[in-house]
Amino acid sequence: MKRARRAGGKSNANRAVFHVIFFGSAKITHHAAPTYLCGMERQLSEQEQFRRGALEALRATGMNPFPAAEVPVSHLASQIKEVYPTNPEALADVCVAGRVMTKRIMGKASFASLMDSSGRIQIYVNRDELCPEEDKSLYNDVFKKHLDIGDFIAVKGHVFTTQTGEISVHATQFWVLSKSIRPLPVVKKDAEGNTHDAFSDPELRYRQRYVDLIVNEGVKDIFIKRTKVFSTMRDIFNRAGHLEVETPILQPIAGGAAARPFMTHHNALDIPLYLRIANELYLKRLIVGGFEGVYEFAKDFRNEGMDRTHNPEFTIMEIYVAYKDYHWMMDMTEKMLEEIAIAVTGSADISVGGKNISMKAPFARVPILEAIKTHTGLDLLGKPEEEVRAAAKSLGLQVTPEMGTGKMIDEIFGQKCEHHYVQPTFITDYPVEMSPLCKRHREDDRLTERFELFINGNEIANAYSELNDPLEQRARFEEQLKLSEKGDDEAMFIDQDFLRALEYGMPPTSGMGIGMDRLTMLLTDQSSIQEVLLFPQMRPEKTD
RNA sequence: GACUCGAUAGCUCAGCUGGUAGAGCAAUACACUUUUAAUGUAUGGGUCCUGGGUUCGAGCCCCAGUCGAGUCACCA
Numbered sequence: 001m002k003r004a005r006r007a008g009g010k011s012n013a014n015r016a017v018f019h020v021i022f023f024g025s026a027k028i029t030h031h032a033a034p035t036y037l038c039g040m041e042r043q044l045s046e047q048e049q050f051r052r053g054a055l056e057a058l059r060a061t062g063m064n065p066f067p068a069a070e071v072p073v074s075h076l077a078s079q080i081k082e083v084y085p086t087n088p089e090a091l092a093d094v095c096v097a098g099r100v101m102t103k104r105i106m107g108k109a110s111f112a113s114l115m116d117s118s119g120r121i122q123i124y125v126n127r128d129e130l131c132p133e134e135d136k137s138l139y140n141d142v143f144k145k146h147l148d149i150g151d152f153i154a155v156k157g158h159v160f161t162t163q164t165g166e167i168s169v170h171a172t173q174f175w176v177l178s179k180s181i182r183p184l185p186v187v188k189k190d191a192e193g194n195t196h197d198a199f200s201d202p203e204l205r206y207r208q209r210y211v212d213l214i215v216n217e218g219v220k221d222i223f224i225k226r227t228k229v230f231s232t233m234r235d236i237f238n239r240a241g242h243l244e245v246e247t248p249i250l251q252p253i254a255g256g257a258a259a260r261p262f263m264t265h266h267n268a269l270d271i272p273l274y275l276r277i278a279n280e281l282y283l284k285r286l287i288v289g290g291f292e293g294v295y296e297f298a299k300d301f302r303n304e305g306m307d308r309t310h311n312p313e314f315t316i317m318e319i320y321v322a323y324k325d326y327h328w329m330m331d332m333t334e335k336m337l338e339e340i341a342i343a344v345t346g347s348a349d350i351s352v353g354g355k356n357i358s359m360k361a362p363f364a365r366v367p368i369l370e371a372i373k374t375h376t377g378l379d380l381l382g383k384p385e386e387e388v389r390a391a392a393k394s395l396g397l398q399v400t401p402e403m404g405t406g407k408m409i410d411e412i413f414g415q416k417c418e419h420h421y422v423q424p425t426f427i428t429d430y431p432v433e434m435s436p437l438c439k440r441h442r443e444d445d446r447l448t449e450r451f452e453l454f455i456n457g458n459e460i461a462n463a464y465s466e467l468n469d470p471l472e473q474r475a476r477f478e479e480q481l482k483l484s485e486k487g488d489d490e491a492m493f494i495d496q497d498f499l500r501a502l503e504y505g506m507p508p509t510s511g512m513g514i515g516m517d518r519l520t521m522l523l524t525d526q527s528s529i530q531e532v533l534l535f536p537q538m539r540p541e542k543t544d
Numbered sequence: 545g546a547c548u549c550g551a552u553a554g555c556u557c558a559g560c561u562g563g564u565a566g567a568g569c570a571a572u573a574c575a576c577u578u579u580u581a582a583u584g585u586a587u588g589g590g591u592c593c594u595g596g597g598u599u600c601g602a603g604c605c606c607c608a609g610u611c612g613a614g615u616c617a618c619c620a
Contacts, residue, residue, distance in 0.1 A: 111582085184570090
């Protein structure tokens with residue numbers, strides 16, 4: 001009953017729209033009446049006033065500038081361009097809908113281009129075909145005067161090619177779907193493909209991402225590719241039988257990483273809560289619980305500085321697989337990244353900032369102390385803290401007394417080695433002090449079974465053979481506590497529940513986190529994280 | 545957090561030595577029935593980021609602030 005009534009209402013509305021548009025014919029005078037300025041808190045620009053005038057003028061013809069009815073779209077712009085060259089007869093009666101992006105009026109004939117989700121298509125409108133009767137107001141007033149760049153319209157007609165060879169829709173009917181009352185930046189491209197008057201101010205582009213997506217070619221494509229990165233990775237994991245899960249974002253202890261958290265408060269429980277900085281400890285609890293492969297695309301939050309590669313909220317994919325080690329994880333990762341690169345860019349060879357990078361597996365594997373030896377000549381394997389400190393100083397690094405061996409080695413690698421690894425390289429076997437959640441190396445207990453993957457000099461992934469000895473894990477947390485007392489504000493908290501879980505027993509497990517934003521930056525050749533986030537964090541706009 | 549650069553019309557940008565605020569696109573009006581950065585003619589459009597100061601006079605010089613970009617620091 002309810003459904004039937006709704007369906008009936010819809011088709012009536014459809015008829016009503018056609019009726020008012022094609023038969024309404026009030027004489028239109030164009031001026032910006034002051035009535036619709038009443039109650040506006042903001043001074044309107046001249047162009048906004050003209051557009052509100054056009055909106056009222058459309059209403060004065062009896063037309064609804066914001067009709068409710070479903071639009072009977074038959075083709076996307078891209079489909080028309082695809083089909084026409086081989087089968088033009090199939091396009092004798094099409095209906096396309098989209099946003100008006102350009103308008104060229106040439107007296108009794110006009111061109112406009114419509115943009116839909118697939119791209120642009122030109123439409124051609126001829127006065128006497130649109131208005132075969134005496135009354136030419138639909139063309140002279142509605143199309144020529146009240147239709148603006150940015151408006152949504154639909155047109156019906158047949159597809160043809162113009163004298164200059166452009167596939168176009170020869171419109172015999174059109175109707176307004178939604179009026180735009182704010183002028184859009186008009187970005188033009190010339191015959192040589194040069195862009196003119198680009199909408200390029202980064203502040204405006206990020207704050208008004210909707211405008212950026214409309215007028216800047218290629219922006220949509222970055223986000224389509226971003227989604228492709230996620231969906232390809234998800235497919236690979238699902239194919240392997242791993243389970244996608246969700247774990248808490250509000251956590252009583254922000255664990256699993258070294259970072260300053262955002263803090264919030266739960267009113268009913270009257271307790272502080274933290275926004276997660278990682279989900280590692282929760283996913284490992286699930287391995288304890290008997291799942292053998294779990295993963296999550298997790299929004300993490302870190303209350304730290306913002307720059308070209310850091311946004312306060314960002315996305316990490318973490319995966320944990322039981323009975324595997326970090327060698328297995330490297331094998332899996334390199335194959336996966338090759339597959340994703342091909343899926344997203346069409347090739348395993350990608351170009352990043354003018355550099356050619358091969359994402360073809362296998363990737364190089366270099367122990368961190370070997371990397372330091374190669375790039376500094378210093379052999380730090382098994383060296384006591386004082387010797388490492390002296391080495392760091394000799395390399396011109398700032399070292400403080402509270403920095404342990406691990407931190408200093410990390411510093412040396414970061415400053416002197418990291419940027420050399422442009423081609424994908426697994427840096428392995430980090431000192432145990434830097435990796436409190438990672439299992440000791442099976443052959444050298446000063447090291448851990450850990451790797452970080454570097455591509456284009458940036459860290460993309462971080463993985464371990466996970467530490468599953470509950471007593472050693474407790475001891476490592478206690479080491480962190482000491483670091484914290486020494487003044488390291490990033491040292492980890494002790495998560496007692498996580499330790500309790502490990503005490504029940506966790507199978508040998510390998511885990512990895514991949515920075516999804518940075519992976520997307522790499523695969524879309526973007527040097528700023530803001531270009532791969534739809535809505536990057538910004539300071540609030542001033543409101544007056 | 546430090547340093548550098550920037551903010552002028554809807555968009556992109558000029559603006560000289562401190563002397564009435566400029567261009568292109570967009571807009572408005574007219575012309576133009578296959579154009580495409582359409583074209584031609586005419587016209588309108590400004591809190592020069594904000595607040596102080598110097599000066600007869602500030603878009604421009606000085607001070608403070610806001611917002612953004614870049615570099616560095618921080619950041620597994």
